[in-house]
Amino acid sequence: MAGSERDGTRATRSYDAVIVGGSLAGCAAATLLGRAGARVAVVEKSPDPAAFKRICSHFIQASAVPTLERLDLLEPMLDAGALRPRFNARVPWGWIAPPPERAARGVNLRRAKLDPLVRGLAASTPGVEVLLGQTVSALRRDAGAVTGVVAHDRDGVEAAFEAPLTIGADGRDSRIAELSGVEVKTYPHGRFAYGGYFEGAVPERAPDATVWMMDPDWAAAFPTDDGLVFYAVMPTHDRLPEFKPDPAAAVVDYFERLPEAPSLRAGRLAGPMLGKLDMTNRMRTPTAPGLALVGDAALATDPLFGVGCGWAFQSAEWLADSVAPALRGEEALDAGLRRYRRLHSRRLRGHARMIHDYSTGRKLQPPERLLFSGAARDPRVAAIFDAFGTRQIGPARMMATGVPLALLANARHALGRGRGPAARVGADLGKAA
Numbered sequence: 001m002a003g004s005e006r007d008g009t010r011a012t013r014s015y016d017a018v019i020v021g022g023s024l025a026g027c028a029a030a031t032l033l034g035r036a037g038a039r040v041a042v043v044e045k046s047p048d049p050a051a052f053k054r055i056c057s058h059f060i061q062a063s064a065v066p067t068l069e070r071l072d073l074l075e076p077m078l079d080a081g082a083l084r085p086r087f088n089a090r091v092p093w094g095w096i097a098p099p100p101e102r103a104a105r106g107v108n109l110r111r112a113k114l115d116p117l118v119r120g121l122a123a124s125t126p127g128v129e130v131l132l133g134q135t136v137s138a139l140r141r142d143a144g145a146v147t148g149v150v151a152h153d154r155d156g157v158e159a160a161f162e163a164p165l166t167i168g169a170d171g172r173d174s175r176i177a178e179l180s181g182v183e184v185k186t187y188p189h190g191r192f193a194y195g196g197y198f199e200g201a202v203p204e205r206a207p208d209a210t211v212w213m214m215d216p217d218w219a220a221a222f223p224t225d226d227g228l229v230f231y232a233v234m235p236t237h238d239r240l241p242e243f244k245p246d247p248a249a250a251v252v253d254y255f256e257r258l259p260e261a262p263s264l265r266a267g268r269l270a271g272p273m274l275g276k277l278d279m280t281n282r283m284r285t286p287t288a289p290g291l292a293l294v295g296d297a298a299l300a301t302d303p304l305f306g307v308g309c310g311w312a313f314q315s316a317e318w319l320a321d322s323v324a325p326a327l328r329g330e331e332a333l334d335a336g337l338r339r340y341r342r343l344h345s346r347r348l349r350g351h352a353r354m355i356h357d358y359s360t361g362r363k364l365q366p367p368e369r370l371l372f373s374g375a376a377r378d379p380r381v382a383a384i385f386d387a388f389g390t391r392q393i394g395p396a397r398m399m400a401t402g403v404p405l406a407l408l409a410n411a412r413h414a415l416g417r418g419r420g421p422a423a424r425v426g427a428d429l430g431k432a433a
């Protein structure tokens with residue numbers, strides 16, 4: 001039950017759960033916990049209900065679509081102009097394009113529209129209060145467990161929020177994680193990102209998304225609402241001097257040199273060219289007594305694979321389902337937190353390991369070259385690659401089903417064409433085996 005009392009000079013409000021961060025993960029968790037009957041406070045530092053994350057290409061993977069449907073968000077997103085794109089990859093061996101009927105569809109809606117929608121959904125859920133303009137700066141603790149947070153508004157007025165469960169949904173630089181002292185592992189990131197919205201430069205495969213995995217550089221086109229396309233590049237750090245003086249011109253030039261890419265000169269940059277230079281991967285232990293982390297606060301991986309938004313929604317769902325029995329008084333909270341930690345690890349750890357390994361900026365290794373080339377040559381491998389890339393199957397299943405088929409595809413290609421690039425891939429296979 002929510003309540004209020006005086007604690008020294010400041011008011012203390014009581015809830016079943018207090019969530020720090022009113023973006024995708026925080027508002028999804030609040031909505032599902034509110035629907036499960038909990039009294040929830042979402043404490044968000046931005047005072048603006050229309051605030052949104054600026055640098056994000058917002059391609060939500062198909063793995064998260066069931067969560068969006070459960071939240072009743074998919075329809076409002078489509079009404080707001082969201083697209084349902086598949087994704088195609090241009091690799092050095094050609095195109096990876098699964099048969100359309102087997103390719104999963106994600107969702108793409110600009111964060112300028114998505115974030116206010118998600119926040120509005122939480123705010124309209126009975127039992128949920130969204131408190132804007134409150135920055136959390138401290139945790140409350142009792143006997144080793146987190147029991148809430150202390151926040152201050154823009155005038156410095158403090159407020160305390162207490163709850164048996166505190167949820168850190170405050171993004172990749174999570175202050176809640178830092179204050180709680182949970183273990184954090186970091187993995188280096190060897191690329192930088194620039195991206196911007198273009199009008200009038202439509203990629204050939206629109207409305208589907210296209211990524212160019214040019215080993216080791218990466219670029220992408222994400223068609224989104226209102227006829228805009230978010231074009232992004234992620235080259236390795238050594239190329240930063242080419243981009244820094246005039247990032248917009250450098251991105252346009254970059255696309256001119258990509259194989260089978262649209263010319264951005266045909267369009268117009270609609271808004272600023274956005275950049276992010278540090279994207280160190282962070283993986284944190286997602287629970288502690290009285291505390292859970294969701295979204296980027298728990299796992300902030302390389303944006304190159306476009307997984308963060310989907311996993312923000314999905315981790316919020318896993319947490320809400322895991323702790324709902326405890327918040328109804330049916331079991332101890334620790335049991336729910338253990339369930340969430342196991343689920344988070346089972347669903348994401350394998351993916352995260354592969355993402356972190358590639359994010360150094362290194363070139364593709366033989367097993368990856370095998371899979372990528374096989375997927376470009378055989379639609380069955382492409383379909384497996386697609387199921388993995390859209391995060392519907394994990395790495396173990398992808399390797400078990402994809403590698404034998406990729407070997408066959410490459411062997412057939414090598415036999416049919418003699419000693420061309422395929423034969424070189426065949427040599428790679430030998431090294432990988």
Ligand SMILES: Cc1cc2nc3c(=O)[nH]c(=O)nc-3n(C[C@H](O)[C@H](O)[C@H](O)COP(=O)(O)OP(=O)(O)OC[C@H]3O[C@@H](n4cnc5c(N)ncnc54)[C@H](O)[C@@H]3O)c2cc1C
Pocket residue numbers: 020021022023024025026043044045046053055056057058059060061134135136137169170171172175193276279294295296297303305306307308309310311312
């Ligand atoms: C260049 C780039 C491109 C990307 N492209 C994609 C993509 O195509 N697809 C994809 O799925 N993901 C992408 N991502 C990742 C995605 O943006 C994040 O994974 C996602 O926003 C995580 O959502 P979240 O709710 O966990 O955190 P955030 O969206 O970061 O929200 C955190 C919230 O916490 C609030 N907050 C922070 N500190 C406090 C505090 N002390 N007190 C109160 N409130 C606080 C913030 O104001 C914010 O509202 C990209 C990221 C980058 C950098």
